[in-house]
Amino acid sequence: MPELPEVEYTARQLRASVLGATISNAQVFWERVIGHPDVPDFLAEIADRRILNVRRRAKYLVLDLSGELILTIHRRMTGNLLLLPPGWQLDTSLKETDPAAWSLKGPAFNGMTPYCRACFNLADGRCLLFTDPRKFGRIELWSARDEENVFKAFGPEPLDADFTVERLSNLLAGRKTGIKQALLMQEVVAGLGNIYADEALYYASIHPLRRADSLTSSEIEQLHAGIVAVLTLGIEHGGTSFSGYRDLEGEAGNNYDHLRAYYKHGTVKICERCGTPIERLVIAQRAAHFCPNCQQLTGE
DNA sequence: ATTTAGACCTGTCAGC
DNA sequence: TGCTGACAGGTCTAAA
Numbered sequence A: 001m002p003e004l005p006e007v008e009y010t011a012r013q014l015r016a017s018v019l020g021a022t023i024s025n026a027q028v029f030w031e032r033v034i035g036h037p038d039v040p041d042f043l044a045e046i047a048d049r050r051i052l053n054v055r056r057r058a059k060y061l062v063l064d065l066s067g068e069l070i071l072t073i074h075r076r077m078t079g080n081l082l083l084l085p086p087g088w089q090l091d092t093s094l095k096e097t098d099p100a101a102w103s104l105k106g107p108a109f110n111g112m113t114p115y116c117r118a119c120f121n122l123a124d125g126r127c128l129l130f131t132d133p134r135k136f137g138r139i140e141l142w143s144a145r146d147e148e149n150v151f152k153a154f155g156p157e158p159l160d161a162d163f164t165v166e167r168l169s170n171l172l173a174g175r176k177t178g179i180k181q182a183l184l185m186q187e188v189v190a191g192l193g194n195i196y197a198d199e200a201l202y203y204a205s206i207h208p209l210r211r212a213d214s215l216t217s218s219e220i221e222q223l224h225a226g227i228v229a230v231l232t233l234g235i236e237h238g239g240t241s242f243s244g245y246r247d248l249e250g251e252a253g254n255n256y257d258h259l260r261a262y263y264k265h266g267t268v269k270i271c272e273r274c275g276t277p278i279e280r281l282v283i284a285q286r287a288a289h290f291c292p293n294c295q296q297l298t299g300e
Numbered sequence B: 001a002t003t004t005a006g007a008c009c010t011g012t013c014a015g016c
Numbered sequence C: 001t002g003c004t005g006a007c008a009g010g011t012c013t014a015a016a
Helices: A004-018 A039-046 A144-150 A167-173 A180-186 A196-205 A217-236
Strands: A022-028 A035-036 A050-057 A060-065 A070-072 A080-083 A089-091 A103-105 A116-123 A127-131 A138-143 A277-285 A285-288
Touching: A004 A060, A004 A080, A004 A217, A022 A039, A035 A039, A039 A050, A039 A138, A070 A144, A080 A285, A138 A144, A167 A217, A180 A196, A180 A285, A196 A217
Parallel strands: A035 A138
Antiparallel strands: A022 A050, A022 A116, A050 A060, A060 A070, A070 A138, A080 A127, A089 A103, A116 A127, A277 A285
């Protein structure tokens, strides 16, 4: 689900709502959601920590906690965060051992089944849920001094000032792989995923199968502008959501209505520039969406 | 050294 | 109605 814009939007919402709050304790309902350390140590270490800051790095949400700790959350495909006001609770009465069957009991979303994998109980009575039907998401707790090592494999942040056209050009130089695959590699550019990679290539009118090292300097310039533009718009629209994705308060983002190339399987999309139907092909086992007229495979 | 198939997971939807 | 298979926002590992 979440790519850079969705994670960034969540980070901003959390910053506005839980800064300074204290995590009294945590509950884990599916042990493998905790990637580090093991569950007993995690539960012991997280208790009574104050949330000092909330940030994003690549597709990770990073919470700076008191005691020189960082809590990292990666939502992978279907992971999500929900912030419940005081008075809400998980209704575990139906099937005590099956979090997938639990529903929410509260003033709104009554009966919603969140697939809760972990829960952070705040001292003020609120509750931060990590929900994830597919169980790919991971939560980890590290010493703050390990941060550099945790994130050492990532390329530049595309919305930071040091992500320049020259930097992108250097990152693509010598890569024989297709440009779509290169954009999905987190060591090239951090935070791009399948949706925004397709959108950036559409913006720049570059075919997804073009060799990464074959782009002209003006194409790299366009691609750079496209990456920045589609990510910025994605954040402004509250992220892209279809099916289950919800923001902290349970609202869906509306960037899906603004996508130009990526479309949900089974629908049809027409290129806004030339009217040609958008095509889909499989690249590296991922769907790629592009306009066969605007994004032609030339210049190889 | 790269590229690729498989693994990790479950829900939904199209087609028969 | 019910079963089967394809597909879904991501990333790691092993094999080719």
